[in-house]
Amino acid sequence: MALVATVFVVVLALVAGSAWWRLQGNISRIDVSGDLATDRPTAAAGPLNILLIGSDTRVEQDATDAEDLVGARSDTTLVVHLSADRSEVTVVSIPRDSMVRMPPNCDASVPKDEWPVQQFNAAFSLGGPACLINTVEADTGLYLNHFAVVDFTGFKGMVDALGGVPVCTPVAIDDEKAHLKLAAGTHVLNGTQALGYVRVRYTEGDGSDLGRIERQQAFLSSVVQEATRTSLLLRPDKLYGFLDAATKALTTDKQLSVGTMKDIATSVKDVGVENVAFVTVPVRTYPEDPNRVEWTEAADTLWQALLDDESVTKKTTSTPTASAKALTVSPADVPEVVIVNGTGVDGLAGQDAEMLRVQGFPQVLTGTTDERRDGVLVEYPPGQKEAARTVAAAFPGARLKRSSDTGSSIRVTVGPGSKAVVEVPNRLGSDPVPSPSITAPAAQSSIEARTADEDICS
Incomplete structure (x- = not known):
């Protein structure tokens, strides 16, 4: 009150x-x-x-x-x-x-x-x-x-x-x-x-x-x-x-x-x-x-x-933020990308990494975390927002966040509810993106919120 x-x-x-x-x-x-x-x-x-x-x-x-x-x-x-x-x-x-x-x-x-x-x-x-x-x-x-x-x-x-x-x-x-x-x-x-x-x-x-x-x-x-x-x-x-x-x-x-x-x-x-x-x-x-x-x-x-x-x-939270405007950084110019598997499902990060490499991203590493966070979070170091937007375009619904904890890398944490990697608009090469054989588990739960402008009878 x-x-x-x-x-x-x-x-x-x-x-x-x-x-x-x-x-x-x-x-x-x-x-x-x-x-x-x-x-x-x-x-x-x-x-x-x-x-x-x-x-x-x-x-x-x-x-x-x-x-x-x-x-x-x-x-x-x-x-x-x-x-x-x-x-x-x-x-x-x-x-x-x-x-x-x-x-x-x-x-x-x-x-x-x-x-x-x-x-x-x-x-x-x-x-x-x-x-x-x-x-x-x-x-x-x-x-x-x-x-x-x-x-x-x-x-x-x-x-x-x-x-x-x-x-x-x-x-x-x-x-x-x-x-x-x-x-x-x-x-x-x-x-x-x-x-x-x-x-x-x-x-x-x-x-x-x-x-x-x-x-x-x-x-x-x-x-x-x-x-x-x-x-x-x-x-x-x-x-x-x-x-x-x-x-x-x-x-x-x-x-x-x-x-x-x-x-x-x-x-x-x-x-x-x-x-x-x-x-x-x-x-x-x-x-x-x-x-x-x-x-x-x-x-x-x-x-x-x-x-x-x-x-x-x-x-x-449900609105994709990956690429609202044209991408300005080519996959070839994106610094090291680290995909962190936060789903608990083995092999998902490796699958996503291969889907990026085929599109021209030169350095893609993988890792895991016990932390479970729904969706995809793309964290980037200062000065790398545009490169991060290119990475985020491959992950539907990804959220972008500036961080000083990623070193010089762009870190992608993939959690429950994340969707399969898609082609980025400015991808390189013509080899098709592999079809996914591993899928993320369902989102743990949505967070229900009401805003102060809603009808008081709702």
Whole structure:
């Protein structure tokens, strides 16, 4: 829920100086640096990852540690990924019933191969933000730049400041625990009703956390649409009430000041609602407990996409990017190509290498990797983009990525779901490309995402 607050802080510059400092003083900040693992992932230059935690507890203002948050429940955990060029925002929901590796007793000094598998939402209750950060970073490989805990009471004020938020429910809701009763159809909810709506679980749908996450994502889409529709940014009277409620609901790390929020918000102010995507970590039933879930192989694909700063929306990931314009580098002038087999199927890289050699690529080597990433990724060193485009033209749907880790070579990683090599438009020689006898396995799973501009009833 804090995503919206963060985005709209960009207009704080329009607020009078005294109001600025009032908003600054609303936020509680705590220092968790001393409790974070010493072997954290490396922070990528450009992308930004923010951990958002929906909780029922808020620490006192000017707090200096996280002790007051230990024991609090984390109903909702989101990882918000801002792309390096700030053209896209991806919001990933992590099911609280996920069984994941977690530091024992939240002690991150214990070697990771000794971490037990525990229920995900226990991390925040046992050790506050630091334990949750250590858990998420270890299990995803992402570096989390900031965190923010959003108190549900403040969340109600944010909704009321918007004048209510429309929701669409296909079936009637009557949930005593959530204190919510709605007929089927579209409703405009006030803050109290909205809080009940995003927390409904047991009396709507299949009663799972996954159904609740779907409603939360639809609700967040509605919030973004409503703020856009009402021109909130151009209404200082309504905007201040929203920001006041939003900042009162926040507990953050020491570095996430209002000024930092403003800088972040400024960087994404031109992101359209169609470029805000909501994704749920792909899961399946946990074998040892049918009431719990575990992450699937597709979750690895999701986290890798964020590590590579790639879009997760289907309209982007399904679009071939190999050769949108004429190729300018002949196969004969392409430097060494290394085809890495990431499918687990023997012989695929060698087959693809021969299909390139017959087209005039002079140096083609092969290798293997245990990493499973759907599709084909073509990585190239600085200055070799055009040569990489010639290589990528042979692999339908290939993605291009500049990398400093390939030396002077162009590296092609072939994964599940990859298609057979095709002729490049500027190929050399006339010998036919051999027919493939080895095929890649099916893609592990697609990543389902909804964008903020979708119909809230969908």
